Amino acid sequence: MLGRVQVPPTAKKGESFEIRVLVQHPMETGFRRDVNGQSIPMHIVNQLSCTSGGRKVFSAELGTGMSANPYVSFYAVAQASGEVVVEWSDDRGGTGRVTATIQVS
Amino acid sequence: MRLAATLAAAALTGALAQDPPRPHPPKGGIEFQSAAVRAMQADEFANPGLLWVERGQASWNQRCTSCHGDAKQSMKGVAARHPRLDAALGRVVNLEQRIDACVVGKQKAASLPYESEELLGLTAFVGAQSRGVAVQVAIDGPARATYERGKVLYNERQGQLNLACNQCHDGNYGRKMLHDTVSQGHPVDWPAYRLEWQAMGSLHRRLRACYFGVRAEMPAYGAPDLVALELYLGARAQGLASSVPGVRR
Numbered sequence: 591m592l593g594r595v596q597v598p599p600t601a602k603k604g605e606s607f608e609i610r611v612l613v614q615h616p617m618e619t620g621f622r623r624d625v626n627g628q629s630i631p632m633h634i635v636n637q638l639s640c641t642s643g644g645r646k647v648f649s650a651e652l653g654t655g656m657s658a659n660p661y662v663s664f665y666a667v668a669q670a671s672g673e674v675v676v677e678w679s680d681d682r683g684g685t686g687r688v689t690a691t692i693q694v695s
Numbered sequence: 696m697r698l699a700a701t702l703a704a705a706a707l708t709g710a711l712a713q714d715p716p717r718p719h720p721p722k723g724g725i726e727f728q729s730a731a732v733r734a735m736q737a738d739e740f741a742n743p744g745l746l747w748v749e750r751g752q753a754s755w756n757q758r759c760t761s762c763h764g765d766a767k768q769s770m771k772g773v774a775a776r777h778p779r780l781d782a783a784l785g786r787v788v789n790l791e792q793r794i795d796a797c798v799v800g801k802q803k804a805a806s807l808p809y810e811s812e813e814l815l816g817l818t819a820f821v822g823a824q825s826r827g828v829a830v831q832v833a834i835d836g837p838a839r840a841t842y843e844r845g846k847v848l849y850n851e852r853q854g855q856l857n858l859a860c861n862q863c864h865d866g867n868y869g870r871k872m873l874h875d876t877v878s879q880g881h882p883v884d885w886p887a888y889r890l891e892w893q894a895m896g897s898l899h900r901r902l903r904a905c906y907f908g909v910r911a912e913m914p915a916y917g918a919p920d921l922v923a924l925e926l927y928l929g930a931r932a933q934g935l936a937s938s939v940p941g942v943r944r
Contacts, residue, residue, distance in 0.1 A: 596740045
């Protein structure tokens with residue numbers, strides 16, 4: 591699954607930095623019907639988490655209230671240089687993973 | 696008296712021979728959107744249309760690089776020149792049709808259906824290579840007839856509401872309709888991500904939404920009438936900077 595993550599290239603140790611995530615997903619609520627009156631089955635991303643330097647810094651349970659192609663933004667405290675990994679999974683077993691690198695000084 | 700009448704008649708024929716007055720100064724559609732939507736389109740990360748651009752880049756790398764190479768060079772300004780006359784096909788085609796003609800004719804692959812994720816992605820990716828390039832469509836020579844057809848469609852009343860495009864987009868742009876601000880109808884950033892659709896959509900999908908809005912019969916995707924209208928709109932938008940992918944409410 592397609593997604594994007596953005597972190598600043600550098601940060602000072604102990605400072606907080608913003609992590610921005612955009613995931614391509616229909617986020618179908620399960621409440622809608624198509625033009626023929628048939629129910630459109632639910633299809634949503636329900637788990638999203640982020641690790642920075644092997645440490646879990648953020649996790650969220652998303653629900654039907656999120657729009658399609660959800661955009662999530664949050665802050666983490668810079669501890670060590672390394673990869674910021676964002677992973678998510680949907681209710682049909684689909685998963686996605688994007689990474690970015692941050693240099694902590 | 697007779698002289699005045701003759702002069703009036705001459706002025707009238709002169710006016711008829713020319714194109715009807717156009718919005719001045721011309722503005723792209725994004726300038727009629729709310730501050731939040733403008734910020735979303737300008738954001739190089741959070742603009743959701745960029746997801747389709749990325750998807751299009753993946754398709755491009757698979758399908759197109761062996762002939763066209765680096766899109767940054769080979770596709771720069773291409774979208775800003777479309778729709779344009781395709782000599783081989785003998786008709787005016789828009790960017791979607793041009794891409795599909797290449798897929799079917801050169802690659803001998805299955806045609807990409809209109810509004811499919813792959814065609815939207817490729818169109819958005821090729822369109823994004825023309826960011827900042829001024830729209831410059833050719834309306835001379837054999838393309839003239841298509842342009843004239845587009846002009847007729849633009850100025851013709853249609854649908855149960857009996858409205859023509861020009862009544863809103865030339866005469867009432869900047870005013871409110873259904874809590875939206877009426878734009879000048881300059882399609883410089885399509886395909887665009889429309890929040891109402893929760894997805895990317897082509898210009899033809901947007902034009903069909905306008906047909907639906909005035910309760911007129913909607914032409915099929917890729918119909919010659921929609922391409923003619925697209926060419927006319929492109930000629931109206933001449934000189935405006937292309938800014939694919941757009942975001943709309």
